[in-house]
Amino acid sequence: xxxxWILLILLIIAAASFFLGRARAIACAGGDSRALHSLPGxxxxxxxxxxxxxxxxxxxxxxxxxxxxPAGTLxxxxxxxxxxxxxxxxxxxxxxxxxxxxxxxLALLILAACVAIATTAGIVLxxxxxxxxxxxxYDWREFFLxxxxxxxxxGGSELGFLPLLWGTLYISLIALIFAVPVGLxxxxxxxxxxxxxxxxxxxxxxxxLAGIPTIVYGLFALIxxxxxxxxxxxxxxxxxxxxxxxxxxxxxxxxxxxxFVSSLSDDIIAQVPQSLRDGSLGLGATRSExxxxxxxPAALPGIVGAVLLAAxxxxxxxxxxxxxxxxxxxxxxxxxxxxTTITVKIVSQLTGDSDFAAPETLVAFxxxxxxxxxxxxxxxxxxxxxxxxxxxxx
Amino acid sequence: xxxxxxARPTSLLNRGxxxxxxxxxxxxxxxxGLGAILIGLAAxxxxxxxxxxxxxxxxxxxxxxxxxxxxxxxLDKSGDRDPEVLKKVTTIGYRKVIDAALVEAVxxxxxxxxxxxxxDSAGIISREAPAQVRDMALSDPDLIGETIQVRILADGRIDxxxxxxxxxxxxxxxxxxxxxxxxxxxxxxxxGLLSLDFNAAFLTAPDASDQRPEAAGLGVAILGSAYxxxxxxxxxxxxxxAASIYLEEFAPKNRLTDLIEVNVANLAAVPSIVFGILGxxxxxxxxxxxxxxxxxxxxVLTLMTLPTxxxxxxxxxxxxxxxxxxxxxxxxxxxxxxxxxxxxxxxxxxxxxxxxLGLAQALGETAPLLLIGMVAxxxxxxxxxxxxxxxxxxxxxxxxFNWTQRADPAFVERASGAIIVLLAFLLVMNAAAILLRRRFxxxx
Numbered sequence: 001x002x003x004x005w006i007l008l009i010l011l012i013i014a015a016a017s018f019f020l021g022r023a024r025a026i027a028c029a030g031g032d033s034r035a036l037h038s039l040p041g042x043x044x045x046x047x048x049x050x051x052x053x054x055x056x057x058x059x060x061x062x063x064x065x066x067x068x069x070p071a072g073t074l075x076x077x078x079x080x081x082x083x084x085x086x087x088x089x090x091x092x093x094x095x096x097x098x099x100x101x102x103x104x105x106l107a108l109l110i111l112a113a114c115v116a117i118a119t120t121a122g123i124v125l126x127x128x129x130x131x132x133x134x135x136x137x138y139d140w141r142e143f144f145l146x147x148x149x150x151x152x153x154x155g156g157s158e159l160g161f162l163p164l165l166w167g168t169l170y171i172s173l174i175a176l177i178f179a180v181p182v183g184l185x186x187x188x189x190x191x192x193x194x195x196x197x198x199x200x201x202x203x204x205x206x207x208x209l210a211g212i213p214t215i216v217y218g219l220f221a222l223i224x225x226x227x228x229x230x231x232x233x234x235x236x237x238x239x240x241x242x243x244x245x246x247x248x249x250x251x252x253x254x255x256x257x258x259x260f261v262s263s264l265s266d267d268i269i270a271q272v273p274q275s276l277r278d279g280s281l282g283l284g285a286t287r288s289e290x291x292x293x294x295x296x297p298a299a300l301p302g303i304v305g306a307v308l309l310a311a312x313x314x315x316x317x318x319x320x321x322x323x324x325x326x327x328x329x330x331x332x333x334x335x336x337x338x339x340t341t342i343t344v345k346i347v348s349q350l351t352g353d354s355d356f357a358a359p360e361t362l363v364a365f366x367x368x369x370x371x372x373x374x375x376x377x378x379x380x381x382x383x384x385x386x387x388x389x390x391x392x393x394x
Numbered sequence: 395x396x397x398x399x400x401a402r403p404t405s406l407l408n409r410g411x412x413x414x415x416x417x418x419x420x421x422x423x424x425x426x427g428l429g430a431i432l433i434g435l436a437a438x439x440x441x442x443x444x445x446x447x448x449x450x451x452x453x454x455x456x457x458x459x460x461x462x463x464x465x466x467x468x469l470d471k472s473g474d475r476d477p478e479v480l481k482k483v484t485t486i487g488y489r490k491v492i493d494a495a496l497v498e499a500v501x502x503x504x505x506x507x508x509x510x511x512x513x514d515s516a517g518i519i520s521r522e523a524p525a526q527v528r529d530m531a532l533s534d535p536d537l538i539g540e541t542i543q544v545r546i547l548a549d550g551r552i553d554x555x556x557x558x559x560x561x562x563x564x565x566x567x568x569x570x571x572x573x574x575x576x577x578x579x580x581x582x583x584x585x586g587l588l589s590l591d592f593n594a595a596f597l598t599a600p601d602a603s604d605q606r607p608e609a610a611g612l613g614v615a616i617l618g619s620a621y622x623x624x625x626x627x628x629x630x631x632x633x634x635x636a637a638s639i640y641l642e643e644f645a646p647k648n649r650l651t652d653l654i655e656v657n658v659a660n661l662a663a664v665p666s667i668v669f670g671i672l673g674x675x676x677x678x679x680x681x682x683x684x685x686x687x688x689x690x691x692x693x694v695l696t697l698m699t700l701p702t703x704x705x706x707x708x709x710x711x712x713x714x715x716x717x718x719x720x721x722x723x724x725x726x727x728x729x730x731x732x733x734x735x736x737x738x739x740x741x742x743x744x745x746x747x748x749x750x751l752g753l754a755q756a757l758g759e760t761a762p763l764l765l766i767g768m769v770a771x772x773x774x775x776x777x778x779x780x781x782x783x784x785x786x787x788x789x790x791x792x793x794x795f796n797w798t799q800r801a802d803p804a805f806v807e808r809a810s811g812a813i814i815v816l817l818a819f820l821l822v823m824n825a826a827a828i829l830l831r832r833r834f835x836x837x838x
Contacts, residue, residue: 102730106644112636113645116657116704119697123668126675182430189427206434209441211824213758215791216445216813222798223806224444255437262434286416288423309663316665318761323798343667343761350674350765368671372664379663 003063006073010059010080014052017084021047024091035093042097049104050087055080123372130356130365137359143366149329149340151349151360159363161370163329167246167339171325172314174250174335175257180307182254183261190262191269192291210259214319221252221324234336242326247335249325253317257310264309268302269295271390302389308382312375318343342371445813452811455593455608456553457545458519459586462495464531466539475535485524488531492516492523492546505581510574518575520547522602522609548588550608550804552579556590559803596811600773601788601796607804610797612812614772618688618787619757621776625692625783626699626756631749633696634703635738641704642711643733662701669698670762678766685767686786688776694766695756702755706748710741715838743834750827754820760791768792790816 025043029035036043055076062072091097135143138159146160186206190199226243229251234240272295280290296303326338327348349364356362409417468491472479493516500515523546530544531537551571554560556579565571582588599611637654645651673694677683683690714737722732763769768789776785788796790812797809 098728102728105730106640109636109640109644112633113640113654115633115637115697115700116654116661119661119672119700120657122676123664123672126672126680127668130675182433185427185430186434189424189431193424193427202431202435205438206431209434209438211754211820212441213760213791213816213820215758215760215794216441216817218760219794219798219809219813220441220444223448223810224440255434255441258434258437286420288420289416291423312663312665316667318665318667319795322761323795343665346667346671347761347764350671351767351769356679365671365675368668372668375663375665376660379660383659 003059006059006076009077010052010055013055013077013080013084014048017047017051017087018044020084020088021045021091024088025097028091029093037094037096038098042101043091043095046095046097046100046104047084047087047091049101050090051080051084053104054083124369127365127369127372130362131369134359134362134366137362143363147331149345151363153358153360155358157360159359161367163331164340164342164345164367166331167325167329168315168341168343170246170335170339171250171253171321171341172311174246175253175314176307176311178251178254179257179261179310183258183310184265184303186258187262187265187269188291191266192287192295206259206262208259209255210263212256214256214317215323217252217256218319218323221248221320225252226324229336237336239334239336240338242336242338244324244326244338245336246325246339249321250335252324253314253320256317256320257314260313261306261310264306265299265303268299268306268386268389271302272298299389301385305382305386305389308378308385312378312382315378316343316371316375318347322347342367346371445810445817447810448807449810449812449814451557451559451807452596452814453593454557454590455595456548456556456588457591458496458523458548458582458588459543459545460492460495460499461541461543462492462527463541464527464538465491469531470535470538475538477532477535480532480535480538483528485528488524488528489516492519492527499587500578500582503582503585503587505578505585507574507577507581510578514572514574515578517571518549518552518579520549520606520608522606523547545591547608548579550606550802551575552588553608554804555579556583556588557807559807596808597815600775601771601793602773603771604800604802607800607802607808610805610808612790612793612815614775615788615790615793615812616815617776618691618768618772619790621688621779621783621787622692622695622789623753623757624779625689626695626753627749629692629696630699630703630752634700634749634752635707635745637700638704638707638711639733639738642708643729643737658701658704661697662705665761666698666759667761667765669694670765672697673762673766684784684786686770686772686788687784688787688789689783690766691763691768691789692783694762695759698759698762699752699756702752703745703748706751707741707745710744710748711737713744713838714740740836743830743836747827747831750823750830754823754827757819757823758791758816760795763789763792764795769796771796790819 022040022044024047025036025040026033033040058079059076062076143159143161145162146158147162148158148160149163151157151159186202190203194202222244226245226248229245229248230241230243233247234242234245276294276298277290280294281287285293321341321344325340325344327340327344328338329340329345330337332339346364346367349361349367354361466473468487469483470480493512496519497512497515526546527544530542549571551560551565551568552575555565555571555576560568560571560576562573562576565573565576579588595609596611597616598613599609600614601611602609637658641651641654641658645654673690677690677693678685718736718740719729719732722736723729727735768787769792770786770788772786772788774786776782776787794809794812794816797805797812
């Protein structure tokens with residue numbers, strides 16, 4: 001509560017400094033603001049910035065080190081007042097207030113831009129420390145090479161990573177096998193064949209799929225696709241009796257990825273220069289021959305990048321697999337069996353009452369870091385390929 | 395080549411075999427493209443019909459219409475209507491009153507079902523109903539001793555029967571509902587004692603426990619989501635715009651800029667669950683913020699939304715032609731003034747559109763919220779902001795997930811209904827973004 005009060009006091013001082021700065025500047029100039037270097041408002045803001053920033057910094061320092069005593073409070077207020085006095089003394093007609101204010105604003109802008117770096121650092125550090133904790137308690141060779149996943153909260157768990165990796169890759173593979181041809185053909189049709197009117201209807205239609213939250217796809221897998229596949233494929237074929245399966249999750253994830261693949265490929269195909277098309281058509285090739293033998297080879301690197309991005313999306317997807325894939329960690333080839341993924345296990349190990357000293361909880365951080373590393377590699381590779389491809393035609 | 399040349403038609407007007415084959419290949423290829431589009435649209439149609447089909451029922455609810463005599467002898471023995479004393483009567487006391495009222499109403503209506511016990515007929519009343527009547531009596535103690543006409547919730551199975559989810563066959567296999575109860579329900583519907591009404595409580599009531607799906611609502615979840623969106627908007631928009639202005643207008647080509655660029659590009663593609671781990675480790679375990687609180691959810695979603703907003707903002711800043719900046723600089727504005735007075739206002743519609751789309755994405759995000767404890771069962775509404783940001787709350791998508799994990803099939807209907815609410819919000823946001831773009835977008 002004290003911090004709120006100090007903030008309030010600082011706010012009042014800041015408001016006072018706003019008017020004092022302006023008054024002082026105009027007084028310096030003998031009442032004629034045209035004699036000043038900057039606009040009167042700049043003098044106001046320059047005073048406010050100089051008054052507030054050191055006091056706020058001190059306040060944050062005291063708050064973090066938990067030393068916010070009455071003496072500390074007084075120090076903050078005195079610092080603000082001293083800064084106010086100094087900044088008022090600094091004001092003369094030739095004082096470049098605009099430059100001061102703009103330096104301050106620029107610093108704020110840089111700070112905001114650095115949030116992105118701080119986020120990445122936060123992600124890596126938060127997972128790194130807990131992962132190291134985990135590997136102190138659990139052998140890393142066991143984690144990466146064991147084929148059994150059997151956490152027991154009484155201890156003596158086996159936390160092998162391989163079944164989770166297999167489930168993740170298997171589901172992603174099925175999703176991509178479904179999404180890449182469909183998405184690519186849809187993009188080709190929209191870019192090369194469809195007239196403007198069809199395009200105006202179909203493109204937003206496909207893009208709606210991209211705006212639907214993954215929890216909706218998850219429920220779709222759980223109540224519609226899962227039972228459908230079980231009753232019409234898995235049970236008649238004798239392959240399993242479970243609604244949640246690799247196939248369920250893979251197919252639904254494939255639907256989710258269609259717009260992703262198609263809009264990226266659409267962009268890439270549109271970037272292939274028209275002269276290539278004209279040349280090929282002029283030599284007598286049909287449109288499909290042009291697409292297959294000229295446009296696709298030219299667009300291939302970009303399309304590979306798009307597929308890699310889609311793969312990274314599939315590997316990191318959570319809600320569809322939580323609701324559609326099941327929770328059993330298995331190494332099996334049968335696509336109608338329930339299997340599980342890295343993301344499902346992160347959720348199950350970290351929800352509920354977790355003991356942050358037990359390896360059964362900490363393993364989630366190791367899983368998270370591995371997931372982050374895998375998707376990061378795919379993303380960097382994909383972005384590099386796409387960027388290189390763009391440069392090629394620019 | 396020579397044998398092919400021999401097979402070729404002599405006239406351009408005759409199609410040879412080779413050309414026919416090529417044209418067939420062309421038609422097949424084109425059909426594949428069309429097929430792909432149809433598959434995509436069919437998937438969309440299936441998804442929407444499946445959700446709408448199973449979710450629309452959640453907006454209607456079975457209610458029992460009864461006159462209830464709030465017996466003063468049972469509910470207020472002292473007789474002075476003192477609220478403190480009234481509070482001591484638990485829902486069990488009210489349960490008895492309601493059960494008796496129902497038995498009487500059934501008898502008065504002349505309904506006779508063979509094999510129907512009093513327990514059976516009481517069983518069609520929701521377990522939530524006594525609490526409803528008790529709240530009514532506590533808020534207006536003068537009602538005690540009166541006979542009031544009330545509308546109380548029917549049990550979830552009876553609700554399911556009226557909506558066609560429960561049938562005579564399924565009731566035979568279900569120990570929670572008997573055939574006699576279903577016959578009673580039929581008879582009560584005929585006499586207007588039981589009806590399916592619009593379910594406003596679905597949007598306002600809090601969640602309810604496993605046994606009473608009929609009472610579960612989205613009130614806490616909608617409020618929690620709204621709080622989080624407020625936080626995301628208040629943090630992500632200014633930070634995102636500031637970062638974009640720096641990167642697009644001021645950043646020199648150096649290592650720091652490259653580092654920021656790479657980070658933004660990668661953060662946009664980091665799996666959402668990883669942001670959940672970040673929130674758990676930093677905001678809850680390290681900074682000591684409370685679990686299940688909208689403030690933590692808001693912060694996590696802010697970090698997730700930032701890349702989206704930055705990418706959209708940079709695109710719209712880039713679209714403002716350099717001549718605008720040059721004109722401002724030429725008239726003596728500083729670079730900062732040129733940006734804030736001229737470039738930013740012109741880019742504002744694009745920025746807002748991006749922000750709304752980012753918010754829509756954040757509204758539907760589930761996975762990171764699971765890790766920061768939003769999945770907990772919360773019955774209390776969070777308080778008013780700013781303290782309310784720290785109260786436990788739920789969120790729309792997490793509430794949906796929560797309901798899919800419950801045993802009673804009535805919760806599937808609730809979950810699908812909640813999805814309809816979520817999609818309606820998203821539709822409004824996206825429509826707003828499109829309108830904004832159409833109305834204000836300028837092309838140079």
